[in-house]
Structures are given as structure tokens and as C-alpha cells.
Amino acid sequence: MNLKVEEKNETGKEQEEIIEEDKPVKQKTKYEKSLIIIKPDGVKKKLIGKIISRFEDNDLEVERIRVLHIDKNIALVHYKEHEKKSFFPRLMEYITSGPSIVMVVKGENAVAKARELMGSTDPQKAKKGTIRGDFGTDITINVIHGSDCESSAEREINIFFGNYL
Numbered sequence: 001m002n003l004k005v006e007e008k009n010e011t012g013k014e015q016e017e018i019i020e021e022d023k024p025v026k027q028k029t030k031y032e033k034s035l036i037i038i039k040p041d042g043v044k045k046k047l048i049g050k051i052i053s054r055f056e057d058n059d060l061e062v063e064r065i066r067v068l069h070i071d072k073n074i075a076l077v078h079y080k081e082h083e084k085k086s087f088f089p090r091l092m093e094y095i096t097s098g099p100s101i102v103m104v105v106k107g108e109n110a111v112a113k114a115r116e117l118m119g120s121t122d123p124q125k126a127k128k129g130t131i132r133g134d135f136g137t138d139i140t141i142n143v144i145h146g147s148d149c150e151s152s153a154e155r156e157i158n159i160f161f162g163n164y165l
């Protein structure tokens, strides 16, 4: 059913707008980028290919990728929000313990989609079939990082790839 709505525009002239009531409202999709890190345990366990496949199989595309042994300075900037937390020293030691894969993935709703594929922070609580649920060790040694919102993604992409957005 179509509805006819009549309203006056700025000039006072009446204008008609047809609202199609029976058309399903489309959910808005956002085209985004997310910063993903396959952390040192994921690299050591030779999970790089498997993890990238999970993104690619879910319509996320790898736009940038590098192998990087994250040093203390970069780790401090990247994980600044956690510096007062009790787990911070262990997190620092872990993330700097060997090479990581750092990448930018892009696609529709990339931030939320990547976090869904990653699963909960704690692998014990993460669902089977998620990256952390399948491969994580404990709440700190949890294989993967993904940006938690669009503004974090922008900040984190800048840390590892410079301002190319």
C-alpha cells in the first residue's frame, strides 16, 4: 500500500511524497575498515592462513598486511587504554614476544563483523567456531586483536600504516 503525504515546502507550495509502506526497510550497512592483529601465539601456531580465510570467507578483504615484531613503544601506544589495568604487564610481554601479522580488512560492517568472527576476549567464553573459541589459550593469550569501533580503527590503522585513509 502506498501512502500519499501532503506537506508544504518553504515556498508554501504543497508537495506530494509517496511513501511505499509495504517495502521492507533496508538495514543500513556501513562500509568500514578494521585493524586486525594476529598476535604472536597465532603466528607461532601457524594459524595465519586459517585466520585470514575466515575473514575472506565472510566477505572481508585484506587491504594492507605486514609482518611486524611489535616493540614496547608501539605496544604502549596501541594498548594505552589498558595501561592502568592489572593485566597490562602480561599483555605487554605477550604482544612483544614475537612477530605478529598486522592488517587492515575492509568490507561492509567490517568492525562488528570482525569482532563476531573473533569471539569473546576470553577463549573459555568464546563460542566454538570463533577464532578465539577455536584457537585461544586464555583471556590474555587470545590469538587476535580487532578494532572495537570505527574511531579506534582509524587511530590503530594510523599507528601501524600511517595516515593513508
Ligand code: RTP
Residues within 6 Å of the ligand: 082, 087, 091, 120, 121, 139, 140, 141, 142, 144, 145, 146, 147, 148
Ligand atoms: P583486543 O583489543 O585485543 O581486540 O581485545 P578485546 O577488545 O576483546 O579486549 P580488551 O579489553 O580491549 O583487552 C585487550 C587485550 O588485553 C588482554 N586482556 N587480558 N583479564 C585479563 O587478563 C585480560 N583482559 C584483557 C587480551 O589480550 C585482550 O585481547
Ligand code: MG
Residues within 6 Å of the ligand: 148
Ligand atoms: Mg580492545
